[in-house]
Amino acid sequence: MCWLNLVHHFQLVMATLIFFLQLSLFLSSFSRLSCSISDTLHKASSLSVEKPSDLLVSPNEIFSAGFHAVGLNAYSFAIWFTKPSHVHNRTIVWMANRDQPINGRLSKLSLLRTGNLILTDAGQSISWATNTVSTSSSLQLKLYNSGNLVLRTPEGVVFWQSFDSPTDTLLPEQPLTRYTKLISSRSQTNCASGFYKLFFDDDNVLRMIFDGPETSSIFWPDPWLLSNQANRSRYNDTRNAVFDSRGHFKSSDRVEFQATDFGKGPQRRLTLDSDGNLRLYSLEEPSGTWVVSWQAISKTCRIHGACGPNSLCTYDPSVGRKCSCLPRFKMINHTDLSYGCEPEFNLSCKHHEAAFIKLPQADFYGYNLYIWRNYSLKMCKNRCLELCNCRGLHYRFNYETGVYDCYPKREFRNGHGNFGGVLYFKAPKDLVSDNEPLEEFRLGCSNDDTKQLDRAYKREGEIWQLRFFLWFTGGFGLFEIVCILLVWCCLYRTRQRSHAAMEGYLPAATGFRKFTFSELKKVTRGFSEEIGRGVCGVVYKGILSDSRVAAIKRLNEANQGEEDFLAELSTIGRLNHMNLTEMWGYCAERKHRLLVYEYMENGSLAENLQSNTLDWEKRFNIAVGTAKGLAYLHEECLEWVLHCDVKPHNILLDTNFLPKVSDFGLSKILNRGGENNPSFSRIRGTRGYMAPEWVFNLPITSKVDVYSFGIVVLEMVTGKSAITSVNAIGNEGEMKQRRLVKWVREKRSRGALMTSLIKEIIDPMMNGNYDMDKMEILVGVALHCVEEDKDARPTMSQVIEMLLHHPK
Template sequence: MLSPLPYGSTTLNLTTPLTLVWMANRNQPVNGKLSKISLLDSGNIFLVDADQVTTWSSNTASDAPVELHLRDDGNLVLREPQGTILWQSFDFPTDTLLPGQPLTRFTQLVSSRSHTNHSSGFYKLLFDNNNILSLIYDGPDVSSTYWPPPWLLSWQAGRFNYNNSRVAVLSSLGDFTSSDNYKFSSDDHGKVMPRRLTLDSDGNVRVYSRNEALKKWYISWQFIFDTCTVHGICGANSTCSYDPKRGTRCSCLPGYRVKNHSDWSSGCEPLFDLTCIGNESTFLEMQGVEFYGYDHIFHPNSTYMNCVDLCLQDCNCKGFQYKYDGEYSTCFTKIQLLNGRYSPLYKGTISLKLPKNNNFSEEKSMKADDHVCSVVHHKDFVRKSANRFVSFSLWFATALGALEMICLSMIWGFFIRTRQKSSADQQGYHFAAVGIRKYSYSELKKATKGFSQEIGRGAGGVVYKGILSDKRHAAIKRLNEAKQGEGEFLAEVSIIGRLNHMNLIEMWGYCAEGKHRLLVYGHMENGTLAENLSSNTLDWSKRYNIALGIARVLAYLHEECLEWILHCDIKPQNILLDANYQPKVSDFGLCKLLNRNKLQKSPRFSMIRGTRGYMAPEWVYNLPITSKVDVYSYGIVVLEMITGKGPRTGVGSIDGEESYNGSPVAWVKDKKSGTCWLEQIIDPAIQTNYDECKMELLARVALDCVEENKDLRPSMSQVVEMLQTHEN
């Protein structure tokens, strides 16, 4: 239940699991027991504290009778009987927008200081002076824009600044539109449900949707995926690293210690004093670490030693950023070490200025100060390439020969910064944000010992076991020779890489080199579901939990992703089991990523997909393909887990009965018409030890899933609900 009531009102119990969406006096909290809110005959609302001091007022007046009305959309409205609005909470947002509530040139969102401290924080969402919807870090000492990415011009970020409306709004269907051309649809868009857009205390904007059945909010979209790009999140003299599983982590630089363990925005302080004598200082080089902004001196085409000399000559220099990409080199000396982040795809280094004979090291610092400061999920903001602009800049600089020396520094400054980011995009910069690495073909060939140990094979390619350079055991799928272009391949790998579900196989990396297309996954210790069924290693409880896990991940793929992802080949061979026998669905082809709108316009596939015996009738009769094809395949797999009999096995009889006819659906339906049917279909490996109630439910759900008419089959979310009723 949303709570659009003044913070500190006597009618709001802050100990209940309510969600605050508006606060009247966030920076002057009142006594929760003795404070009260009142509506006067004069048309004014005021909030008084325990000592009867007014801490907030609507500053309104009216000669007519007034009423304070909480609307169904969450807007708290003070109005006159004829409908004139004197005051409304929608005009004074705090950190949240509700559906239909506009963000305008006169309003802004300001984050809370923390999850528990609702006073004003350091982050703001507003329209800047260029009419661009922006996220601002307004810290105690510095202020900067961090979204859209500051190294991009507005048109490079896909924004339009020639507008005068300055309005942005989230709809009840999950669609967000802004007058500067920024728009998105939440992962679950299309259905009316409770939603909110909140600027969280970590500087990210997220859309939350509410599952009414579970009474829980979940993230259905966010502006920024890698929260390390948020300025100020780890404070000065520290670095931020992001991992999709562990979240955002802050670490002090070597030679620095954290100021406040409960608030990393305070940053780190030095454990040393630097003199201005050059020969008393040295430099510690850190790979893959970048500090954005606050450059003191920029030198293009500078050598590393020249950069060292520049920093030694400057008493205020704390270090320098250096990068050489084989063609160009850049040197930026730093007077402040702010907005530090670690990215494995950043090819440059930061060299810290430290006193000689110090015992500081990168390893020691990471161990001492590593700290989880927040956990986030879902989508990232995809940056656009600036290559055309770079090319134009180079041509323009060359053409102006007479002014070349004057303009060179400015043009190169912009060029290097833009090129840094755009080339990172081309090499998979935002793949790093979701933990995906680009591998070379030679690396993967070495990891698999020349692709010698085959552990799986399918229509899309062959899977090999490999050991990566960091000693992780991986399953490396070598796709059949690809006709797909590299750009299209990378775009689709990006989508798959951003998927995040505990029952989905985790992608670690990819290779797109020439004609080679490879995908790198984690290796599952217990092999495939098919192997475990044939070896009788699964008891009834494991089978039930596996069925529930598969249902959950299919519901996620079908209903919670922006792209409509149909697996199209659900079978025991494509379901892996980890060390705890948790299922991991794997091997969904890249070509099955479909846009919902495009699918509605063209609902037929050009070719049949799947494995005979697990395929829905729609494939055979050339009927429109929907998510119900996966539901059918799921039903076949569940029947196989219950009976131990898969399609087309052609073997087996129970207690001398007629031979199995090769179709688990027909065979189970035939048994169901008799008495004690459950006992007759249960796999002999678990026949004497199982929960009859749960296994019967599982069998009935499976039969519902394999209905000939797709409209009679349940959705995967309905399957999850049915199975969860007996989970415990």
């Protein structure tokens, strides 16, 4: 019994000893940790690149400053958000030596007794310095809660601060002045200075410029606009821009915007990204995802230098920006888009040895030799062939003057697709053939972050046997708890990431406001006033908090409603035209999917045709406006957008009966490169307005919208609906049901003159009060648009030209 008591006593003593050893080890580690992390570096002190624990951390622990790996054995001293993001391990906001990294051994950041803050490379050369001098013994380097790293005395005398020398990022309350600028990174994985700059120009206007190795050009605001046309003011002396913690940005030249999630809450940063776009980011908690809450340029291919010379930029929403070499050109550097492409041929100055390769829907901004107004294509080509320095030309119709203009080019830079007009460029005759393909190229490197070097710090004198014993005795008890926590965290993060993937990215770059479901329920008074209904959902009237009247579309909660929500939001977010409905916001909360539009006082075209509120002049103007909106979708915006459901119910009218095409739930964004796109998973549209291609499974192009537009115009002229059959029309008295197009064509075949046809088919509600010439134009255009053969139909730009410049 005594022996058993002795054993029990020994076990109790050992357990107590182990407990106190663990407690001692924990307190020792905590003490070392707390001592190594501070927000201040004092005089005659330094931070070492070899000690990852040598950090400055702001009092609120939001920001950290220390050495950041930018490559293999290459480091920069930087400031970053302490909490890792969902995508990047560190979100860098400032760098001291971005263009001159230091060695991973023996390098230090030191505050000298002279008051100079220096960064030494491997203990030898000075890589970066503040060049400050102070005799104050209390001089210190302090990282503040704002993310500002300040060299100052306790009395408040500032000798240097990081806010005065930004790199590519501004933080809240950090001003951009006449003495500072933002310079983008070279790429997503290369932190060195890139080619894009944000700065105040000599005319006091905030601008963005592409400053490449061979050329430079301003692209924001649009360079062809005067300052007042771009809503900028040159008459200011402050040259100051800043944004606050709520997400409101204001500049002395009248640039002003606010985040879509405006208000107190998330951490924010304004960054000039490596692709040349200025974006305001908000940090979503707790997923750690940075979401774009505003961006300067929605059409990213309009950013100069996006793809380098002799290459064309197009945008695909599924993969982003893409670059393509011109036909008969090849990529120069497969790891850097900025080098562009070079020709595979030598071009002679002898005009009879050259010909032109045609590239539709493309343009290269700038570098025009001349501008030749009212030129035929033949005249334009001949003049270019006569000029040795003319490498090609851009030929397009000018809607303001009603004539074609010619732009001969001396260089091909800032190329972008999906643009009105046609590009022709010179090549040797023996190399010119029809349908030259574009060679698409992308960077051959990964966008993954640079991996950090493994520099785990080993404490001297550590006894591995004791450590093993302590871990063995204490670790097993914690094992189950850790496992439970890990499983819980994994499930939680999976739900969060899934939620972020569905809700976070959708409106990021569109500038829409994000509403909550309870907000929209309140402004619609519980969804009580229904103003429209369709297969995708119901539309309600609501009054927003700023007194604006809105049309709020609540999509069905079935899978089809989800797909329509994604299509409509991703499509209309990239569109900006006076004849397209403007969307103000959205809601993506759990199962709820809602879209907030501007409210159109006069309802839809379908309602107005039934109520006899449209005279002939309004009908003609509605046809022209609708054609302009569709032409923008097909030919002017960066993506090739097919509406796929053009009908009177989706053409809304404002107070002045200005038409606006709406409802993009069935729209499709396609690559400009291939019109015969087979990626339609199902038939789209409304019976009665659908082109024959849908029924016979033929290649789908923009001509399906042209066909639907023709049906709509026939409805406006005749006052009859295409979705109802025509019974016993005219003197025939036939009971056989026939569609609207067939009926009009039969009438035309029996009448020799268009005038007699108009009199037979015109909407009786107009009581003979109409302009015969305009009605003849409408019917002629409509019949041209509803040709069975899609190649016989005009494009929407040709429709506009026929409507506005039809010979009398």
